[in-house]
Amino acid sequence: MCGVVGIYSKDKDISKQLYYSLYSIQHRGQESCGMAVSNGDEISYYKDMGLVGDVFTPKKLEQLQGNMGIAHVRYSTAGGSAFANCQPLVGSVRKRSLALAHNGNLVNAQTLKDMLEEDGYMFTSNTDTEVILYILARYYKGNIVESLKLTMDYIKGAYSLVIMSDDELIGVRDPFGFRPLILGKKDDQYILASENCAIDILGGEVIRDVEPGEIVVIKDGELKSYNFSENYKSMKKSCIFEHIYFARNDATIDDVNAYEFRVKSGGILAQDDAINADMVVPVPDSGWPGAIGYANASKIPVAEALVKNRYVGRTFIKPTQEERELGVKIKLNPLSRVIKGKSIVLVDDSIVRGTTSRLLVKSLREAGAKEIHLRITSPPVKYSCYYGIDTPNRSKLIASNKTVEEMIEYIGCDSLRFLDIEGMLDAVDEPFNFCKACFDGDYPVKKIDKGEAISC
Amino acid sequence: MCGVVGIYSKDKDISKQLYYSLYSIQHRGQESCGMAVSNGDEISYYKDMGLVGDVFTPKKLEQLQGNMGIAHVRYSTAGGSAFANCQPLVGSVRKRSLALAHNGNLVNAQTLKDMLEEDGYMFTSNTDTEVILYILARYYKGNIVESLKLTMDYIKGAYSLVIMSDDELIGVRDPFGFRPLILGKKDDQYILASENCAIDILGGEVIRDVEPGEIVVIKDGELKSYNFSENYKSMKKSCIFEHIYFARNDATIDDVNAYEFRVKSGGILAQDDAINADMVVPVPDSGWPGAIGYANASKIPVAEALVKNRYVGRTFIKPTQEERELGVKIKLNPLSRVIKGKSIVLVDDSIVRGTTSRLLVKSLREAGAKEIHLRITSPPVKYSCYYGIDTPNRSKLIASNKTVEEMIEYIGCDSLRFLDIEGMLDAVDEPFNFCKACFDGDYPVKKIDKGEAISC
Amino acid sequence: MCGVVGIYSKDKDISKQLYYSLYSIQHRGQESCGMAVSNGDEISYYKDMGLVGDVFTPKKLEQLQGNMGIAHVRYSTAGGSAFANCQPLVGSVRKRSLALAHNGNLVNAQTLKDMLEEDGYMFTSNTDTEVILYILARYYKGNIVESLKLTMDYIKGAYSLVIMSDDELIGVRDPFGFRPLILGKKDDQYILASENCAIDILGGEVIRDVEPGEIVVIKDGELKSYNFSENYKSMKKSCIFEHIYFARNDATIDDVNAYEFRVKSGGILAQDDAINADMVVPVPDSGWPGAIGYANASKIPVAEALVKNRYVGRTFIKPTQEERELGVKIKLNPLSRVIKGKSIVLVDDSIVRGTTSRLLVKSLREAGAKEIHLRITSPPVKYSCYYGIDTPNRSKLIASNKTVEEMIEYIGCDSLRFLDIEGMLDAVDEPFNFCKACFDGDYPVKKIDKGEAISC
C-alpha cells in the first residue's frame, strides 16, 4: 500500500507544505518515502528508505524548493529491491521532464513489461509504476492528456497517480476508482492526496474526490478535467478495506467516512450478538471505533484494558524467539486489575493471519480474563487483493484455511464472530460502489499477469 | 519527572531485561536515559540525550553486560546542562563502587550542596541526585544500610532511589513515599521500578510497593528490608498527580490503579453535570479513561473525534510561528464529519497552562462544533510541585491566575468544569494517604531552598 | 573522474573483495560510490553519496552477496543531480539483467540522448552512462558481444566500462584507450579495475591492460577477448594526465608507471634550471615524486617543510571567508624554523586555477622564506579535457589566460617554470601513445555535443 500527494502553487515554494501533507499520510506507508519538486526549470528530488521525519531533515528539505511537487510513502515490501522501488520516479523525455507517484496495483504490469522489454526498454525496479511511466513517456510529446489517455488504454487494474510535467500537476484515478484520490484547495494552492487529512493539515478545503476514470490537470493556476475515454464506462468500485483498516478515521472517501463506517460496523455486529459480558475491550488503536459502536449497541461498557506503549518504534531492539511474548507485552500490556475474573468482548477491525490475536488472547488469559469473546467488525478475509492491499497469499490467510471453530481453537478465545458481508454493506449507502473481492472473490478486473504482484 | 529501574539476578546477564523495563517506562522521561550494569567486578555504563530506543543500539547493549543493573529515564529540563544531568551517576569511593538513579526532588538540595562545597566537594551537575550520592559516599564504608540511614537524616523531600553497590541492589523510598517504587520478582530476578509495567513486561509478578521510609537490599539472592529510622514516623503522602496524569493506565501505586481512578474521576465529574450534549470527545490519548467514566455516568456516547497522527516524533520539522496551527493539526485532526453542528463534551485529564486546550477548541470550532463544553477530570492546578512533577512556576499556571470565567474566555469554550478536590478524593479509598499540594498548597514538607528546583 | 572495478569468481562470494578493491581506488572519486553484485539469480546493489567506508557499513555489505560484482567511485560534480548520477546503473531488459559502471566521457552523449528521447526513452540522470546503457539494452538480446559492438559504433569518446550480465563479467575500453582498465587474476577470480592497486590489494597478479577497442568477457570461469571492429583501427591515446596527477604512484598503465614518470619529469625539469636554492620543498603529497626527481638532478636537498594535518576530512567545519587563510594553514603548516631566511624550490605536479599555489606562497612568505621558486613538473594546462578529467572551463585555467610573467605576479613567487611538452614526452618511451590535448589542444576525437559535459 502507498500514499501520494501533489501540491501546485502559482508562484510560492510548496516544499514544506508537501512535507507536512506527506507526514499526515505516513500511516499509508512506512518503508520508504520521497519527494520531487519543480521550480519550473528543473526537478529536484530525494527519496530513501525510512520515515518521512527521518528521511527529510531540515537540510534535505532546504535543497528541495519549487512551486509544484509530488510525494510518496511506500508500505513495506518483501525482497532486496526495496531501495530501487522508492518513489516518485523522475526522468526526462524529449527535453521534457516527468515525475510520477503511484498508489495501486496493475493486473497486467508484467505483460506490459515484457512487451516494452522486447522493444529494448530497460527496467530498474520491480514496480508497476515504472511500466506506467515508460508507456506514458513513449507517447508523451507535450500533450499530457493525450498521452495519458493512450496509456490508460494499456494499463489495467488499480492506480491513483500524481504526475508532474514541466508546468502541470496532474491527478489520475483508474476507471474503477479502487484507490482514493482527493482534490483540495488552500488559497492559490491545489492539492491532490490519497486522504483528506493531507489537505486538512494545510488548512485547506476538500473540493471533491477525483472521479473514476478522470484526469485532472492543473496548469497556469487553473484546473481542467478530462475523461480518459468517451467509449469506456467508468464504474465505481472503491476499496472497502480502506474504510475497514487502512485509511485514518478522518478519511472521507467517495462520500463514506471511515470512522462513521467503523462505528456503524461495530453496532451492526452487536445487534444480534447475545453475549453477556462485563466489558468491551478494543485492540488499540484500530479497534476503538468498532468497539465504541459495539458498546453503544450492546450497552456493555467499554474499558481501555490494553495499555499501549506509545514509544515502541523502529529502533526498538527486538526480543529473541524465546523472548517473543515480551514483544507483545511491550506493545500492549493487559490491565490485569481491570480484567481479572471478568468476561470480555475483545474487538478488532480485521483478522488476516491470526497470529497477533493469538498472542493477545494468551496475554489477556494470563492477566486473569475469565472469558474472551473475540469480535471482528469486518467479514473474514479469504482472498488476496490484486489492487494494492498487501494481503498475503491465500495460503496464509487464516479465514481461507480454517473454519470459525478451528480459528477459535487456534486463537484460544471462547467465541469468535465476524461481521458478515451483508452487515458490512449495511454500513454504507451505496453498496454497489465498493470492491469487496477480498471477502467474496468477486474481482471487478481479472488478473492478467501470473505470479505475485508488488503493490504500491 | 523521571523513572527508575533496577534488576538483580544471582548469575544471569540482565542487561536486555533492563532495556525492556526501561523501554516500558519511557513515558516518565524522554530527554535522556542511561543504564549502569555490574558483573560483580566492574560497573560499565552508558547514558546520553535521547530516547531509550535511539540511545541503546544493539552494539551499545552488547557492551553492557552484568547480573545486576540500574537504569533511568529523564524528563525534559530547561537549560544547557542537560548532558551533565543524565543518570545514573556512577563512581567509586574507598575501593567500592556506587551507582545511583533518582526519581523525585529534594527541598534542601541547595542547602546541602553549599555545605558540601564548603568542605571542598566539587559538583558536576545541577541535580539533587549528585548531592544524595556525595553524602552517601561520605558515609559509605561498606555498610550501605548504615550509610543510607545517615544520608536520609540529611536529605528532605521526595526521592525514590535505586542504588547499586559492588554486590547489592538497593531500593529506597522517602518517608512520605511521594514517588512510587514497586518491587517485583521473576524467576531468580528481583526488580525495582517506578511502575509495575516494568515488571509486567518481563513476565514478572509484583510483590508490593516499597514502603515510605523503607530500604530494601538485595544481596546473595536474598531480600532484606530496613526502616530508615525507628524514631521517625513515616507518613504516606503518595502523589495523586501520578494517577491523574503521569503514570500509565496500568500503573497500580500504593494500591490505587491509575485507570480505575481516572474512570471513576470522570464518573464523579459527570454526576451533577447537567450538560445535554451530543457526544463525549476525549483528548487523545490521556483523556480516554476520564471520558469513558464521564460517558458511562452521563449516558452521552463517546466519539473518537480527534484523530491522532501516530508518527509525529522527534524528527518532525517544526512549523514556523506563522504555521503553528499546523502543529496542532498535524498531531490532532478534528473529524469534522462527525462533529459538524454537534454539541460536544471535551474531556481532558488536567489543565496546566491552557495553551493546548485553547488551540484544540479553536480547531474544533473550525471543524464545525456547535458547542464545546470542556470538562477536566481533576481540580485546577494552582501551586507548583516541590516533589518532582515539573509544574511550571505559579505565574504560568492558568488556574492560579484566572477565574473559571476568565479561563472560559481565554480558551474559547462554551463552559468549563473541573472535578473538585472532594470529588477527586472520593475516587480513592484512603484520601489521607495522598499529597495534593498542587491543588491546595498544603505541602507535607516545606521547601528549604530558595529558587527553582530541578526535579527528577 | 571516476574509478571502476569488477570481480568474477566461479562460486565464491566476492563482495568483501569488491569492497577492498573499491577502497583502494577511492582517490579516483570521493563524491559517491556504489556496488552491484550478482549471485547468478539476482542482482542486488546499493549506492549513495559519500566515501566507500561510510556508505558501505558492515550491515550493508552483508546484504550484498554474490560471486560476481561491479563497483564505482565518482568524483565531485556540480549541480543538484548528484544523487541521480551515482553508479553502477542496474536494470533488466528482455528478462535479462544488466549492470554497468563507467569511467570516461563521451563527446556525443547529448546527441545520442536526443535521438533516444525521440524514440520515447526516458532518462533519469545527466550521465553519459545512461546513454550507453540504453543503447546497449536496445540491442541486447542475449549476446553481449554483438550488442556491445553495435553500441560502440554509436558512442564516441572516452569510456572504460565494467558490465555485468546474468552470467558474465565484461570489460570494455574505447578504441583510443583514453582511460585505463587493467585485467588481473587471483586464484579463481578475475579482476578488472581502473588501477592495479585494486588488484594488488587482493594479493592478485596483473595480467595486462585491456587493449584499446577490446571487449573481454569472463564467463564460466573463462576469459575471452574480442575486438569491437575489424574495420576500425584502434589507436592508443592513453591519458598522460593520469600519470601526472590522477593515478596513484603505484599505478602502471599502458606500461608506464606513474611514480617513475613523476620522478623522471622532476629530473628533466631540473636539468637546465640554473636556480641556486637552499632546499627543494614538495607540496604534499602529490609533489613528492617530482621533488625527489628534481632534488636528485639538482643536488639540492629535499626538506619536508610543509606539514600536513592528516585528519582534515569531510566533517571539518569550514572557516568563513574572513578566516580562509586558516583553511590553508590547517591543511599545510609551513615549518618556519626550517625555511626562515632560506631560498626554496617549491615543487608541485601541476597548476590548474593557481589559487592554491597563491595561498601556499603567501603562507611560506609569512613563515620567513627568502625566495620561492615554483617548479611545476608538467606543462601549463591550457585546454579543457573532453575525455573525463574535470578540468574547468578554459576561462578558469590560469595558463590559458595569463603569461608566465602574469602568473608569477598573481601567485607571488620569485620565479616559475613548467616542464615543457617535449620534456614531458621524454619521460615516456612511446610518446605517440598519449593524449596530451589539455596541453596543446590536439584532440584525438572531436567534440560533437555542445555545452559542458558531465564526465565520469
Place this chain on the structure above:
Amino acid sequence: MCGVVGIYSKDKDISKQLYYSLYSIQHRGQESCGMAVSNGDEISYYKDMGLVGDVFTPKKLEQLQGNMGIAHVRYSTAGGSAFANCQPLVGSVRKRSLALAHNGNLVNAQTLKDMLEEDGYMFTSNTDTEVILYILARYYKGNIVESLKLTMDYIKGAYSLVIMSDDELIGVRDPFGFRPLILGKKDDQYILASENCAIDILGGEVIRDVEPGEIVVIKDGELKSYNFSENYKSMKKSCIFEHIYFARNDATIDDVNAYEFRVKSGGILAQDDAINADMVVPVPDSGWPGAIGYANASKIPVAEALVKNRYVGRTFIKPTQEERELGVKIKLNPLSRVIKGKSIVLVDDSIVRGTTSRLLVKSLREAGAKEIHLRITSPPVKYSCYYGIDTPNRSKLIASNKTVEEMIEYIGCDSLRFLDIEGMLDAVDEPFNFCKACFDGDYPVKKIDKGEAISC
C-alpha cells in the same frame, strides 16, 4: 597521550578558534575529545568518543559560546571506561566553577586517590586528572595560584594542565616539564597549547614555552607568572620521545624542533653505516624526515616506494584474520616496479612491538626487494614510560625481550640498526634537559603507585 589547548579573549567569542586549534593537535589523541567554554557567567561543555570533526558538528559548536575555553584530545586507552575518561572535567565548588584538561601521568595518582576516598570523595573516572581536580577543589577558595601551589605539593609526575576558573585561564607545567606547554598570542587572545601548530593555525605568535614548575594566569587581559615553589628547584626533563615520534614535524618544544631533530638523527645513524644499497625507503609518513637525513648523509637516493592509501579511516571494514595481510596492503602498497631486485634501506622512527615492521618487510619481499636493511632513527625502546607515553608493558616491547639478532629473525629483514643513545643526544644541544627513561630506565621521578597507570 593527550593534547590540550586553552584560549582567552577579553570579550570575543573564541569557540571556533578553540575548534581549529584542537583540530590541529588531533594527532595527539583520536579516541575522544571535548571542549568547555565560559562566557563569564556559565561554563558549557561537550565531550564524546570520536574525532574532533565528528564530535563537534556545526550545531554543537554553536551551542558552545564564550570568550574563554579549554579543550582536550585523548589517545586510545584500554578498558570499557573510555566514556567516563573524556576531558575536560567540569565542576563547581564553593559557588565557583572550575574546568581542567590534562596531558601527562602522575606517579602517585592511586596513592592520592586512596587518601581522598578515605575522606569520602567519590571518583567517576580512572583518570589522574580527577585526582588533580579534587585536590585543587579542596583548597580552592578563590585564589587559584595558592590552591595550585598546594596541589602541586601533592601531585608527582608529569602534568601539563590548562584550567579555567570563573574569570581566569591558567596554564601549569610540572617541575620537570615532561610534557610540552606552549604560550602564544594573537591580537587580544592568549593561547596555551601542547604544540605550537595550535597557535600557528590561528595566525598567532609563539611567545615561549611555559617553564617547568611555572603557573601562568591570564585574567582581565593580562598574563602573570608564578613559580609553584621557591624552595623547590625545577629541573628540565623534557620528553625526547615527543621529538622522535609523537609531536608533529612543525613542533618546536623547549627550543628543539622535531623535524630538524629527526633529520639530524637520520644523518647521525647513516654516518658509520657501511651499507651499500640502491635506495632509501621511508615508512610513511613518520619515517620521512629520518630517511631524508639518512639519504643526505649516505648519498643513497630516497624513493617513495610504499604508497599510502590516504582514505583508510575509522569506518573501514577490517579484514578478518585470514585476510589480515590485506590490512597492511590497503594501507601501504609496495611499488613493486621500483623495488624489484633492489637492495633497500627501510627507515622508520622507532620500533615498539615489531609487528608492523614484520608485515611490512614481508610485503616488500613479496614485491621483489632483494635486500631489506631496516634502520631505526632512535634507540631501542626497553622501558615503559611513567609520564604519559602509552608504551606497552615491558613484556611486549620487542627490544626488551630480544637481541638485535633475534629481532632480525623475527622481523625478517637482512640487517637492523638502531641509533644509539649517544647518537640521539648528539642531535640536541642540551642533552641533560631530556628524559630518556624509555631507553635507559633512568627515571627522573620514581613511580610511587603500583599497577599500570592510565596516562593522558
